[in-house]
Amino acid sequence: MQTTIKFSDNTTYNTSAANLSKGVLNGFGRELLTITATMAYAEAAAHFVNGAVFTLTDEFGDSFEWNEHGVAGPITDNRDGTVTAIMGKNNTAEQDYQQQAQKAEQSAVTLAGKPVSSDTEVSELRAAFEQAAAKLSDTDALIAPSLSAIWNPYRYVAQGERRYYAPSDALYKCLVSHETSLETAPDVSKEYWSKL
Secondary structure, three states, rough: OEEEEEEOOOEEEEEEEEEEEEEEOOOOOEEEEEEEEEHHHHHHHOOOOOOOOOOEEEEOEOOOOOOOOEEEEEEEEEEOOEEEEEOOOOHHHHHHHHHHHHHHHHHHHHHHOOOOOHHHHHHHHHHHHHHHHHHHHHHHOOOOHHHEEEOOOEEEEEEEEEEHHHOOOEEEEEOEEEEEOOOHHHOOOOOOEEEO
């Protein structure tokens, strides 16, 4: 018996392979289902989408519904009338958060050159970045603007100092010394800030 894949719109295509593996898809480690099917690329692109539910029938006629592999991955046109599509298993939010935490920890190690184990160390590292960025020219500071001191309300800022403003992901230079406030935010108050 021919192996097949059937989608929720009742369209059915012949398949020649369906394999499970582990990998990274959309930035997260997850179980991957790789399917090779006889179909046009456009048909594959229309069916192998996020949230897709499909049924695979094996060579013995046994059918299995796949509703936990709804993360769409790449589709490859094999140029022989078949395509290979990858669908990733849906992770729980907890799994995604754990992976995000691991990535953040790895990023901190990359930035600090060593593991950072406390909030105090993170604060000290941030302060060192800001002090170093303050010594850069405006042009050099624009290479990595988020390393500059972060704009916060209710802080004194002197004329000529730079602040990174996260809502607009931009670096601004103070034109007039003042205590910052929501009314004098860089994207609101042009008399206090110049965007670099």
